[in-house]
Amino acid sequence: MTLLEVRGLDAFYGDFQALFGLTLHVEAGETVALIGANGAGKTTFLKCLVGLTSTKRGEIRFAGEPVAAEPAERISRLGLTLVPEGRLLFPSLSVEENLLMGALNRRPGSWTLARVFELFPILRERRRQRPDALSGGQQHMVAIGRALMSNPKLLLCDEISLGLAPVVVDQIYESLSHIRAEGASIVLVEQDVKRASSAADRVYCLLKGRVTLDGPRGLGLDRLSRAYFGT
Amino acid sequence: MIWVETIINGVLYGGLYGLLGVGLALIVGVMRVVNLSHGEFMVLSAFIGVSLVGALPWLHPLALLVPVALIVFVLGFGLQAVLINRVVTRPDPFAAILLTFGVAVVMRNLMVEVYGADPRHLPAGQLAHASAGIAGLHIGVLPLLILVLAIVLFTALQLILTRTRFGRIVRATADHRDVVRLMGVNPGRVYNVVMGLSLALASIAGMLLAIRASFTPYSGVDRLLIAFEVVVLGGLGTFWGAMLGGITLGVAELVGLKLDPNAGPLYAHLLFLAGVLMRPNGLFRGRG
Numbered sequence: 001m002t003l004l005e006v007r008g009l010d011a012f013y014g015d016f017q018a019l020f021g022l023t024l025h026v027e028a029g030e031t032v033a034l035i036g037a038n039g040a041g042k043t044t045f046l047k048c049l050v051g052l053t054s055t056k057r058g059e060i061r062f063a064g065e066p067v068a069a070e071p072a073e074r075i076s077r078l079g080l081t082l083v084p085e086g087r088l089l090f091p092s093l094s095v096e097e098n099l100l101m102g103a104l105n106r107r108p109g110s111w112t113l114a115r116v117f118e119l120f121p122i123l124r125e126r127r128r129q130r131p132d133a134l135s136g137g138q139q140h141m142v143a144i145g146r147a148l149m150s151n152p153k154l155l156l157c158d159e160i161s162l163g164l165a166p167v168v169v170d171q172i173y174e175s176l177s178h179i180r181a182e183g184a185s186i187v188l189v190e191q192d193v194k195r196a197s198s199a200a201d202r203v204y205c206l207l208k209g210r211v212t213l214d215g216p217r218g219l220g221l222d223r224l225s226r227a228y229f230g231t
Numbered sequence: 232m233i234w235v236e237t238i239i240n241g242v243l244y245g246g247l248y249g250l251l252g253v254g255l256a257l258i259v260g261v262m263r264v265v266n267l268s269h270g271e272f273m274v275l276s277a278f279i280g281v282s283l284v285g286a287l288p289w290l291h292p293l294a295l296l297v298p299v300a301l302i303v304f305v306l307g308f309g310l311q312a313v314l315i316n317r318v319v320t321r322p323d324p325f326a327a328i329l330l331t332f333g334v335a336v337v338m339r340n341l342m343v344e345v346y347g348a349d350p351r352h353l354p355a356g357q358l359a360h361a362s363a364g365i366a367g368l369h370i371g372v373l374p375l376l377i378l379v380l381a382i383v384l385f386t387a388l389q390l391i392l393t394r395t396r397f398g399r400i401v402r403a404t405a406d407h408r409d410v411v412r413l414m415g416v417n418p419g420r421v422y423n424v425v426m427g428l429s430l431a432l433a434s435i436a437g438m439l440l441a442i443r444a445s446f447t448p449y450s451g452v453d454r455l456l457i458a459f460e461v462v463v464l465g466g467l468g469t470f471w472g473a474m475l476g477g478i479t480l481g482v483a484e485l486v487g488l489k490l491d492p493n494a495g496p497l498y499a500h501l502l503f504l505a506g507v508l509m510r511p512n513g514l515f516r517g518r519g
Contacts, residue, residue, distance in 0.1 A: 052409055072412035081413055088410045092402040100396075101403050105415030150414065 009058035033196035036206035079153035089131040096127040102149030109151025116145040137168035243374035245481025246381035249474035250436040252461025254429035268335035270455030273437025307430030342448035350445040466513025
């Protein structure tokens, strides 16, 4: 079953066009990596999906419903959520309160506060602290946990390995396999091409707002880098 | 002894000033907007109180605090929903501030039109002048009640913001108003309730001020000035800071009046100026 279907998506920042006729799909239960250089339009694309960018045209269907014209607060209730770039935790809220924010739209499912603490045990110890007292990796865990609390059908992750030590990145990717096991589909936006393409079922490459590659896992680095750099 | 009395009365008066500022601090903290119609809503509340006293003369003005606060809550909710939400998400914060300035001007002139420009005040009967002798000091009963009420309201606001689900949503919206949308929260709806709360607090302060001193439709500017000083002195967006800022200003004003009976609130303003020069982040906020 196709969970997400995007056809001919254009997006704009003022006069600047960031996406050109993007077409892409994600099947239920699938993990898709979206790679591309800085400025390729990856973050813009994710913002279009969740409804945070309003200057766009094209078709976006999520779980069969057209959502391109819906506001972000409606889309989140359908089970499409984002772990934003830079985490964007709420600094005035404790770790636990940050996680509880994710549960506001009351979507039923297997993810609860207790389950998130099981996935990231360190967060249970740190539950009363403010997020800025946590390490970068722990803050990523809060951001992922907050998104999971809404029991998403599709979890969008924007640069969740950025600025983390390799051993912490391993932990984060390890947690993704648990999240997949619960049935969620995942879109991974990454600059780390190798890691993303090995964690995903399929890889899309974006270059200057266009899809330059749509291929299965295990494509040679050679083809990936040609799509990545456009040579 | 007379100085101790002055300082105690200043503290009591300052509780009212804190109440004047806390609603403004709430809006600054949550929306990053200075509501320039804050003072006009205080004056409007007092006029609503005067009208209700006229209609229900057997009712004590203090009993009107709750219904007037409810009416003004609804007005604030509507103001935010109909007008301010249209501009508050723009990157330029001036749009919202100018809009509230326009609201203030329109309200002021409407109040002149409806109520006339004569000074009015809210009669509180015996209570307005009653005083209690405590340890040889004369302490006004009404100011004491006002301080207690202010502390109760501050505590309630603090508990709502820190302990409830609604408070969590308000703080999160203040932090990142786009990110809360990913959790199904409509920031505009949060702002509506917050503006209602802010102006309900302002209405209580406005009614109490109108018992202490007379007012005209033009009094809003003075009230806004005090509220603004309270908020800045206390540290923008902090509530207990606003309370302490109010008390500081209240003491400065009464001590100033004792030294120089013609000074009016001059000494409070001077203290404010000195405070801003020395501690631009507020007297009661840590560095940075």
